[in-house]
Amino acid sequence: MxxxxxxxxxxxxxxxxxxxxxxxxxxxxxxxxxxxxxxxxxxxxxxxxxxxxxxxxxxxxxxxxxSGLLTIAEIVEIRGKYNLSQRDLAIILGMGEATISRIESKIIQDKSTDDSIRRIANDPLFLLEKLELNKEKLGKKYDSIKSILKQDQEVCIYSKKILELYYINLPKDDNIRGNANLNLGKIENMILFFLKECKKVYKTKLNKLLWYADFKNFQTTNYSISGLVYEHKPFGAVPIGIDEIIKCSSFIQMEEKENETVGYTYFKFIPLKEYDSKFFTKEEIETLQSIAQKFKDFGNKEISNYMHQETAYTQTIDNEIISYSYATSLKYL
Missing domain, CATH: 3.10.20 (Ubiquitin-like (UB roll))
Structure with missing residues (x-):
């Protein structure tokens, strides 16, 4: 010692x-x-x-x-991601360097400042806009920050291409696609909706919320909300390409966490904005609300066990695409 x-x-x-x-x-x-x-x-x-x-x-x-705010270490990590000094971050956010210094040593940031710092890490377009606005103030740092940012943008472009490959090779059957085209804007706002309305939304639970919303909406309107295609997996239905979709989002941060007590990792989502209702029809909003109301207090295991009782799951096997035709047999909504 x-x-x-x-x-x-x-x-x-x-x-x-x-x-x-x-x-x-x-x-x-x-x-x-x-x-x-x-x-x-x-x-x-x-x-x-x-x-x-x-x-x-x-x-x-x-x-x-x-309080759902970034810790000092997390703020320093975000600065490190783009090699930002406290001065650089202050310029980008339009505040004094002393404020950033105090946040990292003496004071607790407000929610607005916290949201802006999160967007620096997770919204390439937001950061790019701030860089262009403050190009002269940043001087030589502008080029180095933009170079790192370009790599982030390339990751998003790559993820979208992977997503396109997933879906272009799927059957054209409307029962597979829910009579709808893949809509990234709707998917992003569906996720933001559930993050706001439900408790403890980790990856497993999110996958089931999306599945129930799409299949319930198909049951009542003959259309899925998102255009997502779902596969049978051990923990229930999983949307094809969901990881790539989240990587492309400017407003959803996914963090990998480790539960040391039981020895496994899980994925936590952090919303960077409120969902936008304009993406949805009145019927779709009603569907989302009914699903949130039903499952808001469910945990990962509970919602997985619940979905395992659905005909859509019992009549399909591992890695099989779950047809929207099973929406007619939803038993538990």
Missing amino acids: EKFKCKICDENHLEIITEMRTVEIKGKKILYEAEYYFCPELEEVFEEGDLINKNLNRARDVYRKE
């Missing part, structure tokens, strides 16, 4: 210990892990210098996480 010099005893015998503490931030009680120095000679615990600031930032980061 690393030892630190004690200013009282003038010996290198200080140890760092951790302790759960509670502090109130913006009217909210925050439980966080604090670090303290322990002097074995005096048998006393105390904090000073860097530890004071470190503990304050630990508490602020807990508040950020509980």
Whole structure:
């Protein structure tokens, strides 16, 4: 264990210990892990210098996480993605460099600033627009940032081409495609709708919400909402090309998280804007609302088990395309 010099005893015998503490931030009680120095000679615990600031930032980061805001490390990571200094980020966001410095050391950012920083990382068009507006202020940094941005745009273009290949090779049967063409705008806003209206929407649950919405809408109108084609997979129906679709979205961030307790990874979605109702008909909105109401409190396992009882699942096998003709036999809506 690393030892630190004690200013009282003038010996290198200080140890760092951790302790759960509670502090109130913006009217909210925050439980966080604090670090303290322990002097074995005096048998006393105390904090000073860097530890004071470190503990304050630990508490602020807990508040950020509980409030759906970026942590300090996440903001620094976003700057690192495009090799942005605090000054560069401040110029792009139209604020003072001191503000970014304080966010990373002393204050908690507001929701508006947080949304803008997220868009820097996830919306290439937004960043490109900001770069062009601030080209002169950024100077030589403009070219290096744009070079990195170009790589992101190429990933999106590549994902769209992969998606096109998936769908161009599928059967032309309307029962496969739900009598609708693939509509990326609708899919993006369907996802944004469910992220707003449902709890704990991870990847497995999202796939089932989309499936139920499309098949329920086909049942009542003879058209799917999205034009997505679904395959039978072990955890239920999965839209073909869903990963590529999300990669192309400017307003949906997908983060891979690890659950250390049970030892598996899961995918969390972060919406960067509200859904736009103009993409949908009145009937489609009613369908989305009914699906959200039914499944809003379901977890991944619960909604998967629920879908496994559908004829569409019991009558198909692994990797088989699930025909929209099964919409007539939906039993549980």
